Amino acid sequence: MxxxxxxxxxxxxxxxxxxxxxxxxxxxxxxxxxxxxxxxxxxxxxxxxxxxxxxxxxxxxxxxxxxxxxxxxxxxxxxxxxxxxxxxxxxxxxxxxxxxxxxxxxxxxxxxxxxxxxxxxxxxxxxxxxxxNKKVGQLQGEALVAAVGPKASSGKIIMINGSPTDPNAAQFKAGAHSAIDGKLTIGKEYDTPNWDPNNANQEAAAAITALGAPNVVGVYSANDGMAAGIATALKAASLSVPLTGQDAQLDAVQRILAGTQTMSIYKPxxxxxxxxxxxxxxxxxxxxxxxxxxxxxxxxxxxxxxxxxxxTPVVLTKANIKTTVVADGLYTVAQICTPDYAAACTAAGLQ
Structure with missing residues (x-):
């Protein structure tokens, strides 16, 4: 650090x-x-x-x-x-x-x-x-580009940025665009007041409807709170596509284990x-x-x-949950590996 x-x-x-x-x-x-x-x-x-x-x-x-x-x-x-x-x-x-x-x-x-x-x-x-903060966005964008992979040419992504009153959100957005522009096609993009998960859910649902679910290949979410709302919208549309996040919230760690969120940014x-x-x-x-x-x-x-x-921030994925948020004492394995996530935890080597 x-x-x-x-x-x-x-x-x-x-x-x-x-x-x-x-x-x-x-x-x-x-x-x-x-x-x-x-x-x-x-x-x-x-x-x-x-x-x-x-x-x-x-x-x-x-x-x-x-x-x-x-x-x-x-x-x-x-x-x-x-x-x-x-x-x-x-x-x-x-x-x-x-x-x-x-x-x-x-x-x-x-x-x-x-x-x-x-x-x-x-x-x-x-x-x-x-x-x-610009590095945070860049890391998120790079992770999304890598996760979308060869599907990049067959569809579009949705970008759901943070609050327009938060200067960090503008930096995350700039960093993400530096990694995404020219590599992924942005179908819909939003700036979300107050980082509200409910607004993010509605934005994602509207974007999926406008673009057509088969044409969505990934979603950029600026943080984990909004990713929770977006994940709900993706599930409702029967979509399983890469989804980013930030803050290493407990529910995000669990979504990463379950495969409904691709990554988060761990900021110790x-x-x-x-x-x-x-x-x-x-x-x-x-x-x-x-x-x-x-x-x-x-x-x-x-x-x-x-x-x-x-x-300096850290990219959090399924592969390094044990060596980051668990090793640093942010969460215990017991907190993460509730019954709903027991099988995913075992597969990831957490228990």
């Missing part, structure tokens, strides 16, 4: 070597603002891992948690609340990267550091941690959450970030250059 988290093993914030910026020390007060709950990762992994790492580095830290439930206006109000509470640092995963700009500016004007988490918000953001959450938490604690203690935390830079939609940490 290209993350350089040499400080990740630190047992307490006092061991950090971040340089003081001269800001007052005081209590560590951090606001954690996540965007939604429909994607299972946020409540299942991101929140508990971030909170645990902050507490490991600063046991007395105050963490104020908010979830915007896909509502950009709600998230703006939550930023105001966090500022009123006196939070010194915000870890912000924006619902809408553009509309949150005024809130980022408000935090900046108040001397509060903003860490863009997973999605790069607009405005004067102080640091950014995520994955190499702990390196991302550890980096964000470490950044937040160092900022809250009035320190500059250690250089290893932000080895690169990114430019956000408002033109700000942001010190960044972009982690």
């Amino acid at each position: 290209s993350i350089g988290l040499g400080m990740a093993a630190c047992g307490s914030a006092k061991q950090s070597t971040g340089t003081s910026t001269g800001a007052a020390a005081g209590p560590v007060k951090i606001g954690l603002l996540l965007p939604e709950t429909k994607t299972t990762r946020y409540e299942q992994f991101d929140r508990p891992l971030i909170e645990a790492k902050i507490k490991a580095l600063a046991p007395d830290a105050q963490i104020d948690y908010y979830n915007a439930n896909e509502n950009a206006t709600t998230q703006q109000t939550q930023v105001d609340t966090a500022l009123t509470k006196g939070d010194k640092v915000l870890i912000l995963d924006a619902v809408d990267s553009k509309s949150i700009q005024s809130s980022v500016q408000k935090a900046h004007d108040a001397g509060v550091k903003v860490i863009a988490y997973d999605r790069l918000a607009q405005g004067p953001v102080d640091a950014y941690v995520s994955f190499d 959450f702990k390196p991302e959450t550890d980096a964000a938490a470490t950044m937040a604690v160092q900022f809250a203690q009035g320190k500059s970030l250690e250089p290893s935390l932000t080895p690169t830079t990114s430019t956000n939609g408002s033109g700000n250059s942001v010190a960044s940490n972009l982690i």
